[in-house]
Amino acid sequence: MAGSGTAHLRPAGEVVLRVEDLFVEFPAGRGRSVHAVSGVSFDVARGETLGIVGESGCGKSTTARALMQLPPPRRGSVRLDGVELTALRGEALRATRRRLQMIFQDPVSALNPRRRVRDIVAEGPRIWGTGADRVDEMLAAVGLDPATAAARRPHEFSGGQCQRVSIARALVLDPEVVICDEPVSALDVSVQAQILTLLERLKERYRLTLVFIAHDLAVVRNVSDRILVMYLGKTCELASGDALVERPAHPYTRALLASVPRGGLGLPPADRLISGEPPSPVTPPSGCRFRTRCPEAGPECAAVEPVMRRIGEDHWVACHRPEVR
Amino acid sequence: MPRPPGRRDRPDRPDRPEHRGLLRRLGPAFWLAAGWLALVVAVAAAADLLPLPRYDETLAGPPRSGPSAEHPFGTDALGRDLLSRVAHGARVSLGVGVGAVLLGLAAGAPLGVLAGYRRRRTDAVIMGANDVALAFPAMVFALAVVAFAGASLVNVLAVLGVLSVPAWIRLVRGTTLVFAEREFVTAARALGARDRSVLWREIAPNVALPAASYAFVGMAVTIVAEGGLAFLGLSVQAPTPTWGGLINEGRPVMETAPHAVLLPSLVMFLTVLSANLVGDRLRALTDVRQSGLEPVRRRPAVPLPAPGQVHRIEEGALLQVAGLRTHLPTPRGTVRAVDGVSFTVRRGRTLAIVGESGSGKSMLIRSVLGLVPGPGALRGGRVYLDGRDLTGLSPERMRRVLGTRFGAVFQDPMTALNPVRRIGVQLAEPLRVHLGLGAKAARARGTELLASVGVPEPARVMRRYPHQLSGGMRQRVTIAMALSCGPDVLFADEPTTALDVTVQDQVLRLIRRQREERRMAVVLVSHDLAVVAEWADEVVVMYAGKVVERGPTAALFERTRMPYTEALLAAVPKLTDPAHHPLRLIAGRPPDLADPPAGCSFHPRCPYARERCAVEEPPLLPAETPGHLYACWYPRDTGARAPADTGSGTGTDSDGRGLDGPCGPGRPAAAGRPGDLSGPNDLSDLDEGADSRGR
Amino acid sequence: MTAVFRAVRLLVVLLVVTFLSYALLSLLPGDPVGQILGGAATPEAHERLRRELGLDDPLLVRYGSWLGGLLTGDFGTSYITGVPVLESLADRLPVTLELLAAAQLVALGVAVPAAVAAARRPGGPLDHALTAICFGLLSTPVFVLGVLLILVFAIKLKLLPATGWTPISLDLGWNLTSVLLPAVTIALPETAVYSRLLRTDLIATLQEDHITLARARGLSPRRILWRHALRPSAVSLVTAVGLNLGAMIGGAVIVETLFGLPGVGRFVVDSIFARDYLAVQGGVVLISVGYVLVNFAVDLAYAAVDPRIRRA
Ligand SMILES: Nc1ncnc2c1ncn2[C@@H]1O[C@H](COP(=O)(O)OP(=O)(O)OP(=O)(O)O)[C@@H](O)[C@H]1O
Ligand code: SF4
Ligand code: SF4
Numbered sequence A: 001m002a003g004s005g006t007a008h009l010r011p012a013g014e015v016v017l018r019v020e021d022l023f024v025e026f027p028a029g030r031g032r033s034v035h036a037v038s039g040v041s042f043d044v045a046r047g048e049t050l051g052i053v054g055e056s057g058c059g060k061s062t063t064a065r066a067l068m069q070l071p072p073p074r075r076g077s078v079r080l081d082g083v084e085l086t087a088l089r090g091e092a093l094r095a096t097r098r099r100l101q102m103i104f105q106d107p108v109s110a111l112n113p114r115r116r117v118r119d120i121v122a123e124g125p126r127i128w129g130t131g132a133d134r135v136d137e138m139l140a141a142v143g144l145d146p147a148t149a150a151a152r153r154p155h156e157f158s159g160g161q162c163q164r165v166s167i168a169r170a171l172v173l174d175p176e177v178v179i180c181d182e183p184v185s186a187l188d189v190s191v192q193a194q195i196l197t198l199l200e201r202l203k204e205r206y207r208l209t210l211v212f213i214a215h216d217l218a219v220v221r222n223v224s225d226r227i228l229v230m231y232l233g234k235t236c237e238l239a240s241g242d243a244l245v246e247r248p249a250h251p252y253t254r255a256l257l258a259s260v261p262r263g264g265l266g267l268p269p270a271d272r273l274i275s276g277e278p279p280s281p282v283t284p285p286s287g288c289r290f291r292t293r294c295p296e297a298g299p300e301c302a303a304v305e306p307v308m309r310r311i312g313e314d315h316w317v318a319c320h321r322p323e324v325r
Numbered sequence B: 001m002p003r004p005p006g007r008r009d010r011p012d013r014p015d016r017p018e019h020r021g022l023l024r025r026l027g028p029a030f031w032l033a034a035g036w037l038a039l040v041v042a043v044a045a046a047a048d049l050l051p052l053p054r055y056d057e058t059l060a061g062p063p064r065s066g067p068s069a070e071h072p073f074g075t076d077a078l079g080r081d082l083l084s085r086v087a088h089g090a091r092v093s094l095g096v097g098v099g100a101v102l103l104g105l106a107a108g109a110p111l112g113v114l115a116g117y118r119r120r121r122t123d124a125v126i127m128g129a130n131d132v133a134l135a136f137p138a139m140v141f142a143l144a145v146v147a148f149a150g151a152s153l154v155n156v157l158a159v160l161g162v163l164s165v166p167a168w169i170r171l172v173r174g175t176t177l178v179f180a181e182r183e184f185v186t187a188a189r190a191l192g193a194r195d196r197s198v199l200w201r202e203i204a205p206n207v208a209l210p211a212a213s214y215a216f217v218g219m220a221v222t223i224v225a226e227g228g229l230a231f232l233g234l235s236v237q238a239p240t241p242t243w244g245g246l247i248n249e250g251r252p253v254m255e256t257a258p259h260a261v262l263l264p265s266l267v268m269f270l271t272v273l274s275a276n277l278v279g280d281r282l283r284a285l286t287d288v289r290q291s292g293l294e295p296v297r298r299r300p301a302v303p304l305p306a307p308g309q310v311h312r313i314e315e316g317a318l319l320q321v322a323g324l325r326t327h328l329p330t331p332r333g334t335v336r337a338v339d340g341v342s343f344t345v346r347r348g349r350t351l352a353i354v355g356e357s358g359s360g361k362s363m364l365i366r367s368v369l370g371l372v373p374g375p376g377a378l379r380g381g382r383v384y385l386d387g388r389d390l391t392g393l394s395p396e397r398m399r400r401v402l403g404t405r406f407g408a409v410f411q412d413p414m415t416a417l418n419p420v421r422r423i424g425v426q427l428a429e430p431l432r433v434h435l436g437l438g439a440k441a442a443r444a445r446g447t448e449l450l451a452s453v454g455v456p457e458p459a460r461v462m463r464r465y466p467h468q469l470s471g472g473m474r475q476r477v478t479i480a481m482a483l484s485c486g487p488d489v490l491f492a493d494e495p496t497t498a499l500d501v502t503v504q505d506q507v508l509r510l511i512r513r514q515r516e517e518r519r520m521a522v523v524l525v526s527h528d529l530a531v532v533a534e535w536a537d538e539v540v541v542m543y544a545g546k547v548v549e550r551g552p553t554a555a556l557f558e559r560t561r562m563p564y565t566e567a568l569l570a571a572v573p574k575l576t577d578p579a580h581h582p583l584r585l586i587a588g589r590p591p592d593l594a595d596p597p598a599g600c601s602f603h604p605r606c607p608y609a610r611e612r613c614a615v616e617e618p619p620l621l622p623a624e625t626p627g628h629l630y631a632c633w634y635p636r637d638t639g640a641r642a643p644a645d646t647g648s649g650t651g652t653d654s655d656g657r658g659l660d661g662p663c664g665p666g667r668p669a670a671a672g673r674p675g676d677l678s679g680p681n682d683l684s685d686l687d688e689g690a691d692s693r694g695r
Numbered sequence C: 001m002t003a004v005f006r007a008v009r010l011l012v013v014l015l016v017v018t019f020l021s022y023a024l025l026s027l028l029p030g031d032p033v034g035q036i037l038g039g040a041a042t043p044e045a046h047e048r049l050r051r052e053l054g055l056d057d058p059l060l061v062r063y064g065s066w067l068g069g070l071l072t073g074d075f076g077t078s079y080i081t082g083v084p085v086l087e088s089l090a091d092r093l094p095v096t097l098e099l100l101a102a103a104q105l106v107a108l109g110v111a112v113p114a115a116v117a118a119a120r121r122p123g124g125p126l127d128h129a130l131t132a133i134c135f136g137l138l139s140t141p142v143f144v145l146g147v148l149l150i151l152v153f154a155i156k157l158k159l160l161p162a163t164g165w166t167p168i169s170l171d172l173g174w175n176l177t178s179v180l181l182p183a184v185t186i187a188l189p190e191t192a193v194y195s196r197l198l199r200t201d202l203i204a205t206l207q208e209d210h211i212t213l214a215r216a217r218g219l220s221p222r223r224i225l226w227r228h229a230l231r232p233s234a235v236s237l238v239t240a241v242g243l244n245l246g247a248m249i250g251g252a253v254i255v256e257t258l259f260g261l262p263g264v265g266r267f268v269v270d271s272i273f274a275r276d277y278l279a280v281q282g283g284v285v286l287i288s289v290g291y292v293l294v295n296f297a298v299d300l301a302y303a304a305v306d307p308r309i310r311r312a
């Protein structure tokens, strides 16, 4: 990030979802705009889990929604199995919906309070006319008893159970890719463990591809094969979980890891790596967007935006002065 | 589905809550009001069939006679039977009331939904037109139409209906906007639902109840408005009686025959009141859960035993909490939010309180500070500061202690500062109230305090409002406020939960530095075990309002004795574990604090529970490390439990076999790794259920 | 929305409203010529007068010339009474304004302390009592309320005059007695609305963290209620006051009728019955200008109450 670039993308044939140079902006009044996502690229291979981490406001959820085309990004490409979603409109776009599903952060807000759980899960099959027979199977698969749970309304359930309903709703259409936007952030430790375990299990059983977004590095590390670090609408570093935790190269990744209490990673204390808070995405810094907080920043960082480059086996970083070990 | 025998069904979730809840939540007033409305409707419909004199029959009785058996409502100036006139007047009032509401609804609801759902241009156009309609003088419109087109029932109805449209549009648009932002609408669109289907299936059901509620309120408004027109002689014309007209006719004879005014007024009042009440009760239903705003009849809490005994004050303890209880009366019964908690803190040390959501951590802090919510809450036990019991202090003296010796920081910096007061004013207030500083001196101190907590440009920040600061800055400001009068104990309830990790680290560092500079004691509440492990000297683990384990941090994390603490530690993903490392699962869900299980409150979920656990509550027993206590009959005695930062402790446990403790009869298949689970139902055992707050 | 944009928008509202009412009035059957000449005049005389008054011109032309006059401060002269409309309005506006101010004063003066008292102990006896009283007041139509007040205070107790108006310029004391009953009649239902709104918002505010923290700082309950909780809870109250003010600029017809007050509302009603279009149009201008001014005032009040709104 604080940069962009597409060098880290794999050949189109190997991936199921490929996102290239995604831009999303929102009006911020007085003719200005929030640069929520600015040139993000990544891809996900079939059966893989890609984790996306970053602090609040770095554009994780915006990225997730842009993938779903809700709303479509301002610019950039989202290819699902080679089909360019951003070029589709109306019915053609609607027809691709069932292949890409989403799970939301707030388990309560994600379910219609006036509908019964069975109707919520059966909504997808109703729209598409297939899969109605899978509703009970799905409810059971997420750990809800179809006989007793299905006739109830969401407010009769706890946060964790609501999240299970959300998962059932997303999976009943047998999607190829599921985007999980902070699915466990609102949950307690013990419930978080249950939902994470459930997701892993369902992923195996239904051969899912996951994009897993969270702000908790340890959670992302636990579920992901590869991890993408984002900062203020840009990409910082992409690597396997092991490489990222053992050899963090981007100054921001290092600061993030050092801030995790009891990370025990032998990094210098976080306050020597980072200070202050992220600047406003309305007026992002020039060059590398991280430079206002970066201890390594040099003159080139303000002038030239770094792009993703390879520094190791499937390890990519967007920084002029990465710490390569 | 097999259920572990220890599990109980939740008492607060009856199988058919809708029906039971509906009757209870609507209340008797609703049914009385609805009954009255039904009666008026019936009388209006059957007015011609009732054995009453004709409404226009003059001299049906002596003029201006009061209520009698023959004429229950008496007669008017012309000797006409008033009851009959009121009954026929109801036709106009109700006809116009119902008709106008239907018209307003039919025109306003679709426009409102459209404006709220489509937004942008559609919204701008509809709301612009609405503005014009609102600015248009309603009376001029009504008078013009009625005066010129004639005052027939239909015209009056049409006028009042049209006039109600802007209010309908506003209401429906507002409600639609609220729900259109919810994620379930996004989810429906993600499933591929068409707009029409989203509107009908997702949004309409949510708008229906507020609309139904407003229909009754609107009916009340219309009945009053029709009365007003009739009063001005602009509604349906004589000889057809109307309620407003009757009241107007009665006015000249008010002195000699007050019943001619009072009785029609009373009928009209009751009808309008009923409609308002029905609308209000329906609106209360829209909050799917009863909000704290509606007065509810609480069952009084069972009184706490008097905190008779005097406690031994521990040597060197700055703050000692002994047997603290807080019981809150709720409609479900008494919630034992804090149930006999004891701990001590010394100067210069940090005590952490950990536990999952709803375990009573926040209530414990509020209880120590004497800030239990609501009138019915009961507090028992003692709180000693420097050996002095605070629970007996008068409110004034307690406020003095709160102001000068305690400081508090809460979780959400967004809500912890008053949004409408400048930082400077808020920061200076305790200095002026408690230390008696003048305005100038207080400002100067405030600026220094901001500088000391690392706020850049403190003088400028003093003039800002909270919303102009970032989350981290706001939390620094609340810390500065908590420190302003030089407290001895700082209570920090999840001070970093709402913050990003990098900022969390900065804030925790700040708290530690302040503790050292001011020689304070810190009570740090957190649900994050990693934070606790790194920043606390001593730890209290809470479960269901009770302390289940407490002790020095190192001992507690390395030689965990209580199964719940152990399970909690193993349920947290660790950075040092490899990807897809299985997590330890805790079966079941935390108990309902209104009805906690007998014996050990963890027994329904505990893999080591035996008979005794369900019967006898374990006391806090000493472990080998001094100060380390645990509440368990069958503690884990693993010699070297790994601390959180090495992460190695979970590997052996995760398959369930590493847990070599005794297996109780109620042991659920809790500790399995995902791969061990075969059937589709397996994970249902891991269902955590609702937390006791029922969120 | 910027201030300029808002101003333009309100101006457009003003134009559309006056045009619509102009059109509405001229579309309705009945015409002032008949009223002026009386039933006996010949059709030729009708024709002549129509032409002289410009009533034959197309609607837009007539509206345009009326608007042109308006911009130079000429509201026209009533065909019926021969009195300039502006003069009639100027006579009546003070009555309406005084009534409106007195009513809001009474309503806020009662509602704010009542709401604060009720919010101290939600669900307590005081709160229950206030809720019941509010429902009662909300459900009593003003004409019933006015009649009852007259019955009690004027007829039975003979404390206050039942009807009639004494301008301030004549006698302040009599003026106040003549405004008291009508003002209370208007104020009582508004008191109910205001205190319900404020009570609900206050209770919500009192549950917020910053209030608990203020208590944790050892501040007194009185200080917390009045200095910390009141202002952040006042937004709906401001909205409601604005709506009421906007609605009342046009006069409270019923109350004015009931108490025999020469206010704007009565003037408009009488003018309609007399088919005095120009007078009605004058009233419409007054009412919609009032609406626009109140809208601006409410925006200012929002900003004063809640600094978060100032950014917009
Ligand atoms: N105002 C209240 N009225 C009734 N019950 C309450 C109230 N506030 C809290 N409770 C109940 O008291 C218990 C303890 O709640 P508390 O907020 O102290 O938990 P906590 O450990 O701080 O949780 P969290 O981690 O979510 O902050 C819960 O069962 C909760 O439902
Ligand atoms: S070294 Fe330069 S490019 Fe790298 S993160 Fe820091 S500021 Fe950005
Ligand atoms: S073993 Fe028994 S006493 Fe110990 S935690 Fe388990 S249930 Fe409670």
Ligand SMILES: [Mg+2]
Residues within 6 Å of the ligand: B361, B362, B363, B493, B494
């Ligand atoms: Mg809490």
